[in-house]
Amino acid sequence: MCASDANLRTPPEPGRPGNRPPGEDLDLALGWDRFEKLILAVARGTLGLRGMTFRRYGVQGQAQHGIDLAGRDTDGRWTVIQCKDYHTFTAGHLRAAVETFAAGRRPFGARHLIVATSAQTEATQLADELARLQDAHPDFELDLWGAEQINELLRSLGDVVARFWTRETARTFCTGAPPPGVPVPAPDRQAQAERILVGPLATGDVLPLLREADRRRPAEPEAAARLYGDVATRLSDDGFRGHSVLLRNRQLDALAAAGLRSAAADLAAELAVGALELGDRMTAKGLSSRTAELDGGAHAEVIGAALSYTGDPIARPNELVEALSRATVSYRPRLVLLLAEGVFATDGVAPVELDDLIGSAVAHADADVALRLRLVRAEYDSAERRTLLRSARRHQVPGRAAALISAREARRCALESRAEEAVDAWRDAVHDGIHDGLAEDAADWLYALRAVKVQFGPVTGDIDEEHRLAQAVRTTGTARLIDRARRPAEHARAAILANRPIEAVLAARRWLVDAVVTGSWADEMEALEFLGDVYCDTTELDRAAVCYQRAGRAQKLIALAGRAGDRLLPSGPLGGEPWWVLRARAALAAAQADLIGDAAAAGLLGELTGLVARGQAGEVVESPRSELTVAAEDAACALAHRGTAQQATAVLNLMAGRRRFGDRAHARACVEIAVAHPSLTVPALTRLIELAAGDVQAALKLTVDDRVLGLLPGHPELVTQAMRLADAGLYLSDVLRRELQPDHPAVKADAAAARDRILARQSPEPGHAEIGSRLVTDAYLTGVLGAGDRRSCLDRLLDIAEDTRETAANRQEALVAARNLVAAETPEDRAGVFARARAFVIGERDGSAFDGELTGPAHPLSFLRVEGGTASLRGDGLYLAVGCADTDVERQWVRDRAVELLRSPDPALVHAGAVALSELPAADTHDVDPALLAAHDSPGVREMSAILCVRRPVRYRDTAMALARDPEARVRRTLAEAAARADPVTTGEIMSVLAADVRHSVRAAVPRGHTAADPP
Secondary structure, three states, X not given: OOOOOHHHHOOOOOOOOOOOOOOOOOOOOOOHHXXXXXXXXXXXXXXXXXXXXXXXXXXXXOXXXXXXEEEEOOOOOEEXXXXXXXXXXXXXXXXXXXXXHHXXXXXXXXXXXXXXXXXXXXXXXXXXXHHHHHHHOOOOEEEEEOHHHHHHHHOOOHHHHHHHOOHHHHHHHOOOOOOOOOOOOOOOHHHHHHHHHHOOOOOOOOHHHHHHHHHHOOOOHXXXXXXXXXXXHHHHHOOOHHHHHHHHHHHHHHHHHOOOHHHHHHHHHXXXXXXXXXXXXXXXXXXXXXXXXXXXXXXXXXXXXXXXXXXXXXXXXXXXXXXXXXXXXXXXXXXXXXXXXXXXXXXXXXXXXXXXXXXXXXXXXXXXXXXXXXHHHHOOOHHHHHHHHHHHHXXXXXXXXXXXXXXXXXXXXXXXXXXXXXXXXXXXXXXXXXXXXXXXXXXXXXXXXXHHHHHHOOXXXXXXXXXXXXXXXXXXXXXOOOOOOOOHHHHHHHHHHOOXXXXXXXXXXXXXXXXXXXXXXXXXXXXXXXXXXXXXXXXXXXXXXXXXXXXXXXXXXXXXXXXXXXXXXXXXXXXXXXXXXXHHHHHHHHHOHHHOOHHHHHHHHXXXXXXXXXXXXXXXXXXXXXXXXXXXXXXXXXXXHHOOHHHHHHHHHHHOOOOOOOOHHHHHHHHHHHHHOHHHHHHHHHHHHHHHHOOOHHHHHXXXXXXXXXXXXXXHHXXXXXXXXXXXXXXXXXXXXXXXXXXXXXXXXXXXXXXXXXXXXXXXXXXXXXXXXXXXHHHHHHHHOOHHHHHHHHHHHHHHHHOOOOEHHHHHHHHHHHHHHHOOOOHHHHHHHHHHHHHHHOOOOOOOEOHHHHOOOOOOOOOOOOOOOOOOOHHHHHXXXXXXXXXXXXXXXXXXXXXXXXXXXXXXXXXXXXXXXXXOOHHHHOOOOHHHHHOOOOHHHHHHHHHHHHHOOOOOHHHHHHXXXXXXXXXXXXXXXXXXXXXXXXXXXXXXXHOOOOOHHHHHHOOOOOOOOXXX
């Protein structure tokens, strides 16, 4: 009803007796409040005006511009109604009501005014005045509902009369209402039990018929076929479809034995189509083969095409479209429906190209098939949509049809972000569905209502109310709109568990079709996500991306983008779709920003900044948490440096004052803009420092990034701002101060404090673990102290690394921290550190406290899932060893150990070996063959190969050219960065290939002036 009006929201008070002799009218003098509710009910039942959009304009005592009620018709036009509970209604009253409306500001742009009064309006003066007023105001339609007109409408609205008067009144007064149906008898539970326990073919009402059919089959096969058919129909109606199919096969045999092969083929084809409708493809396949054996004729092509379409996991409809365009078989409309609904559900767009097939099928289909075909057409034909919706709202179709029409309208409204109208339509569907015995579908629509709350808000404490209602409805256990041999959702999940992906895709598509066709929105989202998962697992990444976008699964899209590598996944425009689809597309754009072409990136950035501006201004319909705006901001930040300086400035302006958890995208954008647009270095890094001052961890970390440290010294005002961070004592700001002003007095104080923290570190207690430390940063800070302090810190760090009571993570950090100090030590001290590092490299020091709980992959059944990485210290020990290897013997030992680690099954150790090799002088890696490293599975090892190739580009030209097309972008990026530092004469060919790379970050690493080579 009308949520915006307390009077209209409450149900009418119980009616008083109002029996009238047949033919007499009801007394409508009910009082203004009940009369207004009566007119609301009449308008809903006869005009199709609906729920949340039908409300009082103003309240009692306010100027209402002549409107008491206002509602939207199925075509979107507004109708307004003035309610006049008068004993006598004159031409003057009518004229005053119309002039008040005409002279007002015409709220809603209404073009239809109804003046409704409880008084009689048969006087000729009123009719004449109505005609004059209509002539005087041709810009809107004018109607007068008097007592006689309202009574005439009420004669077809028995439920309304029963609510406002009594049920007895409705029975005698409502002569225009449809006659009551014959009550459905209660199911015969004894007969049902007998059919189950004895078997449906052995019950007393079936067994004699079967014996008679079997007896007559040899001599009178045609008569036997009729008997088999009668029994099969009875069993199918009672739900015993499997037994019915068994008898249909006997019927086919009998028809063939009678020489009626054509009739048998027709029956087999009809049954095959029925099996396809039920989702029972195996039965349909067997019946199709039977059809071909009996008499292929016109059936073979169309049934074969239908089987190919329903059995194709990629769902290519062309063959079936061509077959149906030529077919003249009786079941053609049912196959057109199968095709049209399948294309609409799986492609997500209205199948306009099938309109000719749909139009011809509607003309020859039964009522149910015709309705569903018209609903498909309504997705792209607004006139058809209005016609169907009007027929449902005015109760001109059976309740089952009305429920389906309302559910489809609700789905359409939800996808168009008209949440209130979607809620109203789904409530209508629930109402009509329960009345018509569709409890399961009604439960699905209740879950759709819950999904609307989740998607559009408000998210309140009663978010699960529809869930509880759905559970209650399902206990009634009644029929469904679409009958299937097996529930597609259960079938799809079982197929996944059985590792049958093709069967899972086919079942999931049926699941999706059923959800879309019935308007079960929550089911539709679940089916899309499931189908996306299956496509992802079967390498159909493009299809998975489309499914995830329709379902709004942004995080799964981001993971899919990582799996796709250099492949740009399909997306769509950032408009014209629901907010969750746009959010998913924005997230995909951010995840694949590096793959978007330069021209396309600038265009997409323009779309994103426009979307962000509208979202921040509250002009976009989205979730209560502004998820679309946030995703668009992140995508705009990811692409900010790819557009013009003006576009980058626009992004900075839009993000000004925006504070969100993490703000990683914002901080990264500041750095990328500063690097890509020198004219914006100052404003971009000023913003980065502002974020860091707000204690944004991502921004604090980026202030000590090499690129930022390279830009800051050229701008004294930025250095001044950065130093304020250090004065505030923020995370890593002491490192920033040492980098920018190493002679500052506070640097020594920071170093002394860091020294004290290292030396005063407490030994671990048994059974107690501390995760994380400042050891690496503190060791870096102590580098400005004297030799004695540095040596004391270095010894303490090595002691921590050798202490097995510490966790592996802390010991690894201690080794990395020691590397920060060892470079400044004397050769004798470095040799001593090298000797201690050897024990770590060869694995003698492995084995730390809590390795089972804090390292390695998380246990899948653990509530606290900790991904702690490797427990080995070999890689970090090698990192320390390579930093203090001075002699040829020591460097050769490091090289040999690094090569050993390349063969490790632990990716972290493989990476450590590759890093160690890259840090050795060229002379010590002269005999390491880059061609062998280039074939390694680890991208880190191939990066090492790229570095070695560039050192000898002539000898390893072919290997370098292969690495320039490596599937991992990081390998190509490393090759470009290494080649940029080498002799351009010897690396020019490599640079030409990399200058044409699909990724912007690889192309950006190539120095200007290199011409891109044609792609291979």
